[in-house]
Amino acid sequence: xxxxxxxxxLWKKSFGDTDDFIDFVFKNVCKPEYACTIERxxxxxxxxxxxxxxxxxxxxxxxxxxxxGACTHPLARNQGFMRKLxxxxxxxxxxxxxxxxxxxxxEPWLFDYYASCGFTNAFDVSESVYTLNSNIPGDSSINxxxxxxxxxxxxxxxxxxxxxxxxxxxDNRDYENIxxxxxxxxxxxxxxxxxxxxxxxxxxxxxxxxxQKGYYVQExxxxxxxxxxxLLQRVLKSLNVDSIVVREPFVPNSEHRCVGMAQIVDQEQxxxxxxQICSLTHEKSDSLKDLDVxxxxxxxxxxxxxxxxxxxxxxx
Numbered sequence: 001x002x003x004x005x006x007x008x009x010l011w012k013k014s015f016g017d018t019d020d021f022i023d024f025v026f027k028n029v030c031k032p033e034y035a036c037t038i039e040r041x042x043x044x045x046x047x048x049x050x051x052x053x054x055x056x057x058x059x060x061x062x063x064x065x066x067x068x069g070a071c072t073h074p075l076a077r078n079q080g081f082m083r084k085l086x087x088x089x090x091x092x093x094x095x096x097x098x099x100x101x102x103x104x105x106x107e108p109w110l111f112d113y114y115a116s117c118g119f120t121n122a123f124d125v126s127e128s129v130y131t132l133n134s135n136i137p138g139d140s141s142i143n144x145x146x147x148x149x150x151x152x153x154x155x156x157x158x159x160x161x162x163x164x165x166x167x168x169x170x171d172n173r174d175y176e177n178i179x180x181x182x183x184x185x186x187x188x189x190x191x192x193x194x195x196x197x198x199x200x201x202x203x204x205x206x207x208x209x210x211x212q213k214g215y216y217v218q219e220x221x222x223x224x225x226x227x228x229x230x231l232l233q234r235v236l237k238s239l240n241v242d243s244i245v246v247r248e249p250f251v252p253n254s255e256h257r258c259v260g261m262a263q264i265v266d267q268e269q270x271x272x273x274x275x276q277i278c279s280l281t282h283e284k285s286d287s288l289k290d291l292d293v294x295x296x297x298x299x300x301x302x303x304x305x306x307x308x309x310x311x312x313x314x315x316x
Contacts, residue, residue, distance in 0.1 A: 010073055028177045030069065040076075045076040046085050048086075053169065055099075055100065056165070065093045065100070070085075099264065099266050100263065102122070120303070126251040127245055130236075130243065131236075144231055145190065150189040153200070164249060185207050188206045188238075202223065205218045205219040206239070214241060217232075259310075263297055264293055267293065270300055274300045
């Protein structure tokens with residue numbers, strides 16, 4: 001059994017994903033050149049994928065590495081293999097020009113584990129239940145439709161993601177994988193257009209969680225709150241459901257949770273960029289040097305203000 005086949009077996013043991021999803025991931029997302037592993041006697045015991053992404057850091061595009069599919073063989077856990085692998089990867093990232101590492105912990109208890117490896121909470125989302133409401137008037141000037149070929153919507157999708165000030169971006173190939181995974185999970189994509197000129201003014205990427213939990217809006221774009229209402233009301237009617245959970249960037253005074261963590265791997269370069277952007281003339285540079293990596297990452301990503309955002313990281 002080669003390394004990739006061993007990784008598939010290890011993935012199944014660790015995450016319990018379906019064979020269809022695992023085949024999809026290893027065909028479309030995971031690559032041999034992204035794999036970072038530890039082997040003993042020809043057996044794979046710990047592995048992860050280091051997938052390159054871009055982060056729009058307040059108008060500056062920086063290189064970040066997404067830690068994906070991190071797992072250790074059950075018989076080799078609690079022996080420090082994953083910690084060793086992560087620190088090897090952090091050194092590799094710095095050599096290769098990455099500024100930061102990001103991760104979506106697969107289970108709540110893993111937040112504490114990754115915190116012990118230098119990660120800190122960084123990416124929050126707000127979630128709300130949106131319900132069917134007959135008191136919200138329709139708008140005949142807006143056309144909402146389910147999009148059969150969502151790939152054509154990428155320019156609008158990228159533009160809206162880029163407008164978010166501190167956001168992980170998806171290139172065209174990654175967007176294609178998002179759409180494929182959405183289709184695999186029986187999800188749907190909806191778009192809103194102005195009838196008078198065909199201008200796109202909204203988009204909703206909706207996944208099917210399971211029969212009990214129903215549908216979930218993984219990503220939502222809209223020009224204003226009126227468009228949001230029209231779009232979501234028609235999504236509910238199309239799906240024939242009374243309510244849906246909607247995920248968005250952090251909204252003050254709302255229900256929110258942390259979904260992702262980050263760690264700066266090149267502190268010198270990231271500190272320089274942060275100082276340039278913020279023009280920290282009132283703060284001595286020495287004060288930044290005194291921070292540990294978790295404190296610095298939290299400061300740089302403005303976590304107390306919940307500025308950073310990422311979504312659609314194939315983490316469902």
